[in-house]
Amino acid sequence: MDKENTIHMNPNTEAGFEYLFKTYFRELHAYAFSLLKDWDTGEEIVQALFLKLWEKNEWTNINTSIKSYLYKCVYHDSLNFMRREKTHLRYQTLTAHTLKNETDDASNKLKLSEVEQHLHLALNKLPEKCRAIFHMSRFEQLKYQEIANQLEISIKTVETHMVKALRILRREMQEFLPLMALMLINMFRS
Secondary structure, three states, X not given: OOHHHHHHHOOOOHHHHHHHHHHHHHHHHHHHHHHHOOHHHHHHHHHHHHHHHHHHOHHHHOOOOHHHHHHXXXXXXXXXXXXXXXXXXXXXXXXXXXHHHHHHHHHHHHHHHHHHHHHHHHHHOOOHHHHHHHHHXXXXXXXXXXXXXXXXXXXXXXXXXXXXXXXXXXXXXXXXXXXXXXXXXXXXHO
8 A cells, every 4th residue: 555545544634534435435325224224314324423433533443444344333323223213113102002092081081071961961851751761761770661660650651751762862962873882882892
């Protein structure tokens, strides 16, 4: 190696550093791309490596060939980047999942509250006897015969009031039927 090439290869000089950068940047960038499968990130890693080496002037600590050293640095920096990205992605996924659950819970509670309010208003629109029979059937879970016995009416009258109550409630709660179906499905999945 002649004296002129030795000067160009000395990374401690600006000319030597520029020579190494121009000589190895493209192949190191291609190597980083082959590891990361991302052109821009590969470029950033190689640029950061050269910047770090220039700022810290670590060339004197290299015990192997400069080319081997640069490839090893790009390899390790790429692996570190992939680890950070994997951790970041895992954190994002966990956070998104947690936020979705919390949002879904809050949303479901809000929707349930709205449905309950609308149901209360719809129940108040029922005639008094009809409302009492519906309440006994659906909320107290009494059978038609038990309701008939308690109110001293026929089973046929209980049935008639229930048909009337369900028809009125279906009409009043029509906008909430799809929502109620989804909420019931979600309740049974949990």
